[in-house]
Amino acid sequence: MATLLSKSNNIPTLSRLYSLEPMVVGTPLTESISSYLTRLAQEHCVTPQKLIMGEIAPLIMGDKYRSEILSKNVSTVFGNSDAKPAINGMRDMTRSLVLALEKLTLRQDLRYLSCSTWKGIIKERGLFRQDKAWCPQCFEQCSKERKPIYEPLLWSFRDVNFCPQHNCQLIDRCPDCNSAQKAIANNSRLGFCSRCKSWLGNQPGQRINGIEDNSIHIQGIGDLIAITPSLILPPNLPDLMKKLQLIHFSFERVVNRDLTQFIALGKIMEQLKITLTQHNDKPLNLTKLLIPVCDHAQISLAQLLSQDVRALSKILFSNFKLNYQL
Ligand SMILES: [Zn+2]
Numbered sequence: 028m029a030t031l032l033s034k035s036n037n038i039p040t041l042s043r044l045y046s047l048e049p050m051v052v053g054t055p056l057t058e059s060i061s062s063y064l065t066r067l068a069q070e071h072c073v074t075p076q077k078l079i080m081g082e083i084a085p086l087i088m089g090d091k092y093r094s095e096i097l098s099k100n101v102s103t104v105f106g107n108s109d110a111k112p113a114i115n116g117m118r119d120m121t122r123s124l125v126l127a128l129e130k131l132t133l134r135q136d137l138r139y140l141s142c143s144t145w146k147g148i149i150k151e152r153g154l155f156r157q158d159k160a161w162c163p164q165c166f167e168q169c170s171k172e173r174k175p176i177y178e179p180l181l182w183s184f185r186d187v188n189f190c191p192q193h194n195c196q197l198i199d200r201c202p203d204c205n206s207a208q209k210a211i212a213n214n215s216r217l218g219f220c221s222r223c224k225s226w227l228g229n230q231p232g233q234r235i236n237g238i239e240d241n242s243i244h245i246q247g248i249g250d251l252i253a254i255t256p257s258l259i260l261p262p263n264l265p266d267l268m269k270k271l272q273l274i275h276f277s278f279e280r281v282v283n284r285d286l287t288q289f290i291a292l293g294k295i296m297e298q299l300k301i302t303l304t305q306h307n308d309k310p311l312n313l314t315k316l317l318i319p320v321c322d323h324a325q326i327s328l329a330q331l332l333s334q335d336v337r338a339l340s341k342i343l344f345s346n347f348k349l350n351y352q353l
Pocket residue numbers: 162163164165166190191192193194
């Protein structure tokens with residue numbers, strides 16, 4: 028368990044639950060909050076249901092509901108849809124779950140296991156899967172190498188349909204009983220079907236030949252997950268809009284210089300223009316706008332999100348060989 032020195036009398040404070048370290052934070056394969064919760068339950072030798080009902084739900088719902096909580100199951104605590112993988116996204120319940128787990132473990136890095144940092148900046152609708160998807164080869168490899176079995180946050184995104192490590196398709200149904208898997212189930216155990224308890228790592232996984240259409244999306248989503256913990260300031264929408272304006276400006280200069288570039292850039296410029304003029308305070312679409320814009324601007328999503336406007340202008344003007352200075 029983690030110990031902290033209490034400010035008043037320097038007596039170490041013990042965390043109520045083990046201060047289990049989340050897997051590979053700051054990389055594209057960062058663990059998801061639902062995976063962390065399930066692993067934490069395993070470490071305490073209890074089911075996720077017991078951990079949630081005994082420790083987490085009272086913090087989220089308040090102690091006075093304790094008697095009510097005991098009669099509920101995991102799905103009702105998180106709301107019908109919150110118990111699905113969207114819990115790894117940006118819902119209010121996601122934030123409550125993260126705060127409860129951070130309090131119980133005395134950790135401050137669990138917020139990076141969901142996408143709650145991007146609430147209000149990136150559009151949530153349609154971004155996350157309703158049920159789990161997984162790479163059987165990742166499970167199998169962790170098991171063979173005796174590493175902790177966990178689920179990356181990356182697998183919660185709808186657009187992520189293959190594993191970049193093993194180049195095979197993710198699967199979303201148990202091969203033995205064909206049931207879909209909820210992100211957090213009463214008795215779930217990572218790597219096993221929550222219904223028939225079969226090991227989910229023994230499928231070879233369908234190989235993908237060549238480059239998938241959406242490999243740019245997977246790369247971009249991985250960038251988003253990896254960059255979040257290292258941002259110096261919390262992201263904000265007006266700042267991001269300024270950067271998009273700068274990119275639009277660069278595209279315009281490129282097309283003015285060489286009209287044939289309109290074939291490559293015209294469509295994305297139009298999309299950017301609509302966003303910049305009509306959606307000033309609305310969250311932005313990650314896979315249909317931000318990732319394709321970065322692709323056309325020859326920058327990574329990490330560069331868009333982490334560089335300030337001045338640094339970004341240098342990169343863009345250099346990419347497009349434009350003689351401008353901000
Ligand atoms: Zn894999």
